Amino acid sequence: MSGNQITNQNGEWWRNGVIYQIYPRSFCDANGDGIGDLPGICQKLDYVKSLGVDAIWISPFFKSPMADFGYDVSDYRDVDPIFGNLEDFDRVIEGAHERGIRVIIDQILSHTSDQHPWFEESRQNRENPKADWYVWADAKEDGSAPNNWMSNFGGSAWRWCTRRRQYYLTNFLKEQPDLNLHIPDVQEQLLADLRFWLDRGVDGFRLDAINHAFHNQSLQDNPARPVKLDKNGLPPVNSYEYQWHIHDKSQPENLVFLQRVRALMEEYPGTMTVGEVGDDNTHKIMAEYTTDQRLHMAYSFDLLSEDCSAQFLRDTLEKNRQVIEKGWPCWSISNHDVPRSFSRWNRGFERETAMARAPLFLLMQLMLRGSVCLYQGEELGLPEADVAFEDLQDPYGINLWPEFKGRDGCRTPMPWFNGGEINAGFSKVKPWLPVADEHYHLAVSVQEDDQHSMLNRFRDLLQWHSNLNPALATAAQTIIETGNDLMVFERTSDKEGYFVALNLGSDAASFTLPAQYQGSEDITPEGFGGSVSGNTVELPVAGARVFRNS
CATH class of the missing domain: 2.60.40.1180 (Golgi alpha-mannosidase II)
Incomplete structure (x- = not known):
């Protein structure tokens, strides 16, 4: 085990802890190419420490063709050059640990990039050593896809490969083929890749879409789901919402695999896992996945919804309490996949009232049973950015425009300065996404010296929370x-x-x-x-x- 890991007298530091999510592409650009990077994170660690959080979660920085901005991994053990290199990552670990901040990194275990060497080998033919490392299936007699499973991003989850004359499963983009974790060698390889990062000193993993890791090998069709009309009487934009996802995810084999992940984590005291589990019955899945033999905690999309009414929150939290028992939730109301909470949870309120409500939601999260995950910019009160179609980068939004604008609006660059600096101090060149005009006056430099600013309200709340009796955690x-x-x-x-x-x-x-x-x-x-x-x-x-x- 690396000596870089924080000495930890309480192995359950994560209970009631606060995690700060950093989306590296948009945090800080240190090398002047318009994209945030690992050295940029190093430059801002003092700022992160000033917030009073317990850990940072860094979204993917692995080598990738960037079809889904790092969630399509082509090398699990290397840093993509746009973010730096392994030595830069080691400096992030060292710098964070020196400041008492733990480091959690994303791991994507359900799928890879179609440019990963494993898939390039697997797709060549049906006899090669990695032929069964991905989910392949023959076409139906009429040449159509093996079943009716849908991609999270819309359309069929199956893609045709001319070399193998078979379909391969893609629960997300067509460039993200699903790994076949039913194969023992695949599991062994993924566990070895987790160990690689643990040995470098990481304190935990956020496991992306972890309930997608296994599929039902029978390949049965998913049953139809009653169509829920929107306020205009129209059916869902995304075809994924037209069926119950019974067979394409949340399979029982996943529970056994998570026990293997937990056994690995136990070799590195003080480390933890948090799983992203989106499902038709999220509370049940969170309960099954967060036992003392599986994940340490999990979060779902329940509080990432449009609804933030008191009744919705009461119903959601009570369902969770009834089901999760000894399991552990991690509450998040913003992340890189949904419109920013400042806009999403303040519809119909004037800006002044919205500014007063943002600390209210943080206070709620801090006092709930569970841990807290904050997303970069929440502490500034950043609203959702309106990104023009010609500036969009997210394939999800490009595919479903204009009814769905994608995820770029919550991924625009972090505003650091407002005093003549171009791009709000994020980068000296045109950034990969434009800085929102309405974000300049909310920059860190503007809020630092204002005692009543959103930034300082958040800092004060986190300090207040840290002074409460530790018994509150359980x-x-x-x-x-x-x-x-x-x-x-x-x-x-x-x-x-x-x-x-x-x-x-x-x-x-x-x-x-x-x-x-x-x-x-x-x-x-x-x-x-x-x-x-x-x-x-x-x-x-x-x-x-x-x-x-x-």
Whole structure:
């Protein structure tokens, strides 16, 4: 094991921890080619430390043709030249660890690039040593695809290969063929690749689309799903939503493989895994995947949705509580795949109110049972960028334009300076995506010295959270049904209890403190409006109160 790993007296540092996601293409460009890189991350580690997070998750930087911007890997053990080299990565590890920050990296175990040497060999014929390393299937008698499975990005999940006269499975882009993890040699190779990065000192892995790792070998058709019409009475834009995904993912064999991953992680004390699990029944999958023998924690797309109403949150969190039991969630409301939460969760609110609501959502995440994942720029209150069609890079958006604009709007460059610097200090040349005009006045340099800025509100909240009793990490959670726009829940341990109330509505609201919290300590962080008179609590729009008894 590398001596670079942080000395860790608490092997479960990740419980209730805060992870900061860095999308390297858009974080900081150190070499002046318009694309962020690993040296750029090194330059900004002091900034990351100032946020008060426990770890960074770095999105893919591996060698790749970049059809899906690194999620199509062509070499699991090397850095793509646009991001730097292995020595640059080692410097990121060293610099982060010196600052007490752990480093988590993406691992994509369900598929590779079609330019990976494994696939180039596999596609040659049906007899080569890697012929069965990917999911191949014969055409039906009429030449059509083996079954009705759909790609996450729309259209059939099957692509025709003229050399083998067979179809290969692609759950995402056609350039991302699915590995066949039913083959023991494939599993052994992937575990060896994980070990390669553990030996370099990484503290954990974010496992991309991990429930896609296995498919049902029967290749049965997925059943049709009742079509859900949108507000305009139209069916879904993406054909993926037209079926229940019973056979193409979340297979029982995956649980056995995850036990092998966990056994490997146990050889490196203090390391962890967090899985991305998108499924028709995400709570069930999260429960199955996050046991003491499998993943340490998992996150789904539940809180990455458009709906952020108090009722939706109550229902979602209560379902999770009922199912996950001892498993562990990681709560994220923004990432590189969905519109930014500042825009998505503030529809219908004026900007001033939206600015007040953003810290409210962070407070909620920090107080929920689970860990927290923040996405770069959330701490600045960045809204979703409106990227013109001619500037789009995301194939997902290009394919489904204009009904779906893709993921570029949340991936635009991080704004560091606003004082004459071109591209907000991200790069000295034209960046791979344009810096949004509305992001300049939200740059880090603008917010640093403003005590009441979004950036400093986030820092203050993370510091406040770090000072709470560590027992909060495993305290039980009870969601309280209010029937209105108040999001109210309780966290209780043997030593103390916390009562949290958040006003997510557009009007002021009031409530009476439960008897067990009457006279308890009000520990609400600064900046949240509200007042307490006797046992009655008044909350303005975006107001919150946190009470503690012991």
